[in-house]
Amino acid sequence: MFEKILIANRGEIALRIHRACREMGIKTVAVHSTADSTAMNVRLADESVCIGPPPARASYLNVASILSAAAITGADAIHPGLGFLSENAEFARLVEEHGFTWIGPSPEHIALMGDKVRAKEEARRLGIPTVPGSPEAVATLDAAIEAARLVGYPVLLKAAAGGGGRGMKLAHNEAQLAEALPLAQAEAKAAFSDDTVYLERYLERPRHIEVQLIGDGDGGVIHLGERDCSLQRSHQKLLEETPSPALTPASRQRLQTIAVNALKKLGYKSTGTMEFLYQDGEFYFIEMNTRLQVEHPISEMISGVDIVREQIRIAAGEPLNIAQSDIRLSGHAIECRINAESPDDFRPSPGRISEYHAPGGLGIRVDSAVYQGYSVPPYYDSLIAKLVIYGANREECLMRLSRALGEYVIGGIETTLPLHQRLVDDPGFRRGDYHIHWLDEFLARPR
Amino acid sequence: MFEKILIANRGEIALRIHRACREMGIKTVAVHSTADSTAMNVRLADESVCIGPPPARASYLNVASILSAAAITGADAIHPGLGFLSENAEFARLVEEHGFTWIGPSPEHIALMGDKVRAKEEARRLGIPTVPGSPEAVATLDAAIEAARLVGYPVLLKAAAGGGGRGMKLAHNEAQLAEALPLAQAEAKAAFSDDTVYLERYLERPRHIEVQLIGDGDGGVIHLGERDCSLQRSHQKLLEETPSPALTPASRQRLQTIAVNALKKLGYKSTGTMEFLYQDGEFYFIEMNTRLQVEHPISEMISGVDIVREQIRIAAGEPLNIAQSDIRLSGHAIECRINAESPDDFRPSPGRISEYHAPGGLGIRVDSAVYQGYSVPPYYDSLIAKLVIYGANREECLMRLSRALGEYVIGGIETTLPLHQRLVDDPGFRRGDYHIHWLDEFLARPR
């Protein structure tokens, strides 16, 4: 096992990793920008090195400084956390070249899943369903109508060269398709000087469902159930829960089988997450995240598995010592992301935390690196705490969440706490009846 | 179910009960002395009533004020918590007489177990082993020798009228017994003007092992495993763990059977704890606590059962909705009692908490009603926080405990945190190799 791990990250996730190391008897090195000198993960670490000025590109993305810090502290391994360099295949390669162990999947797997087009091809190869679409471009209306018939309405026309919504047109039937095709082609031409368009099925009310996976690269693969991350504000996850209120035991079983088999074929070695859209009983692969995820704690709560510990063990070359049959997924867990931002317009709200008091008691877990008197720097992600609630069932979990939100005190800055309180009081949310557009609609509602 | 519960207690246990109520959708009434006006449980309660000045006898033991508070707030039920009036059978009777529901066992059971002599007789009747002793007084040396032969050495001579150690004499063999008897009789005579003495087996290195029980008074009885509370400083529990590192599966099984069968015969209705001494593979009944206990959280951690919720449900007349077969005791849990007192000489250390930061992350539960800026009043028990740690096994639990103690910050007053850190680092404790005298010996060791 490693003697010393350098944690190339900041904030709550750096602290999360530090805690796992401490509990495994592994020494930690914190690297930090000048803005994070007094951060809790820096204070608690056995060693710390300042790697640059506040801007991330000069510090947390500063490969040379991070590798030098590992060298001068004599670290055995580097844990990238999430965000920053965690899905940078080149960095992973450099880490290994410089003789440190990379705590994550192989650079090849990172690169493969980092390329969204190759990732989808690979997914199909691995027998994972993806959003159905036309095999190639649809140049003529006849071709488009034929493709749409196979794919099924509604369909979305997309510019092949495209992105950013330009050249995108929605059609619910043949008539609309006939109107949309020339428009899409014209827009594509104008935007990308290439009028090639293709079409794929449009999902109107999908849920975002992902599967937590761990592979040891040696045939051992386990899943820790799914997470429902459909509550997103402009693609930013705000609240996650497991199990999903939407899945039937049968669809859940199918999802788990698809994901586990794919990971085995892939020979994947580390923790990872496969993300799907789910609508009308069907799953469609979106992407795979080749790293630890912000919302991993809810899977730990229902499975009893310490995901970071397993990730470190596997990186150290140990095989999985848990079989799927040993894992009993029970109860319900919810994570609320507490961000330093206005709960109304989501303006970032950095600054000094004048009061801080976290809720406690049965079924409450708080992952946070802030404390009373800490100043949230303006340079980074606004996530300052994760309130993770466990209950024997969803209702108990929601009741506990509501009481915990009532106890949580964060003064001096604005946070998303009030928004979470509104959510937990909302009948639609309590019914579990939501999808990826639901939160934006909820926020648009008059109050 | 109740609509409103008055919580006749203070501090962390009052908050613990408030939380259970909140999670059940029950309104709470906090009663408090003038010293506790700004306590967290008072602030979080739906309603609060000041019941008297700081001294407990004028406030938390003030039956008239508490019942009046229940009347003016229209509470349905009264939860006594622990300590104070929780084992006062007369108060329980008054509560019921005034038309409120008592959240606890019947006054008869409280009275029965409150009388330590009757309790032991009842225990024998229920088939629970007690410390073997002479059936009646031993007047002559021959009678003493004969009794000692049956009981087994070492034996302790005790004044029948006695208590407080006066008239107590230890004898390891016949010769010592011959010397001890007249001395014991003389001391008893002097102290209680009654020289009647009896003898019982003396246990030199016993462990304190207790069983958490819940009965619904209707045949339903479950246990949540044992708790090892052997780490005591002059009879004050400091750290508890479950399961006990000392029990074999067979002895554990035997203990659980004894306790569950006894509770069934008793027709006991509420939560309760049977306490035993354990030495050389044998259990000896000490007493039964007819209330919630400080250390109940560790049993919740390994069983997943919310003990306070069950206690309230049963008081509301609902049957147990968990069968023993539904309960899977798994993992290991430890509770550290954080007291506002010097870790060296245990002088109380009330005062203002200038810094407070509780540890967080996976497997950590903190039950505490203090916060940064709170002043610990000098009038009451010194327990200010319970650090409860869960791990998949004892080693993981100890590693996590150590890292959590390292994160816990309580400034401005002295606490037992440093003592717990010394304990978790001690090889003897880590081996689980201790007994009820161990901690006093540990504290007496030169450092």
Added chain:
Amino acid sequence: MRIGNRRPPPVPDAELIRSLAALLDETGLSEIEYESGGTRIRVAKGGTVVAAAAPALAPIGPAPTPATLPAGANGADHAGMVTSPMVGVVYLAAQPGTPPFVRIGDTVTEGQTLLIIEAMKVMNQIRAPQAGRVAQILVADADAVEYGAALMLIE
């Protein structure tokens, strides 16, 4: 005291204290001392509060927490203030419909009954601690009172 269906006894300074607390946050000051007429209020942040507990409530903000004043803080320390020695319900007259024991402006002799507090079906007579004039009556008939609640001011 905060109780649901009944109204808590009047707390003249609560609003003022809340405004000072808000001002404290706004200005970032660590302490404000405010004196006017007979009242002197000092509010301090994250710390001890002399005259009242209200600002200290801020740290427990998110929970719905109407002001709870320490008994005695609502003027009860004032010389001549008669406070409640128990928890119960106040009656200003011996019987419904009969005239009250005392009215504002009445002169009372030491030991004269001022009002009754019912606790556990027992009617407790609350007597004047000294002779004087009834300057204020701070409770209404059938009000619930807690220990230390201000009842009447005798001058």
Added chain:
Amino acid sequence: MRIGNRRPPPVPDAELIRSLAALLDETGLSEIEYESGGTRIRVAKGGTVVAAAAPALAPIGPAPTPATLPAGANGADHAGMVTSPMVGVVYLAAQPGTPPFVRIGDTVTEGQTLLIIEAMKVMNQIRAPQAGRVAQILVADADAVEYGAALMLIE
């Protein structure tokens, strides 16, 4: 920087700051402002700290936490202070055994090499930002340095 086997670079004010922090606790003051020579240090309790982060470490007491100063705080703001632009290992001479690039008291010209910092096997020459006299050399040969660490003072 705190690192295990190697010694962190000297931090002239850390001790002073710690003493002030201790004094703060002892006296129960909420703030102490201290000025002497070029240094001005203000320590405040449970709050923001201007000149250095050391006292703010107190809240995370129990954990073994040697002082970590924000880079730049250890005098790096001082005019003429040459600080490290990277993390690496310092070499004061081109080769082991050869004379150092500069000695205390030397006059240097702008752009003259003062020392080398090795990062990822690359030798980076650190040059004098301006002409002047080498007043202090704050690192020893083979010291590990972090970003912002004070290296030399040129007057």
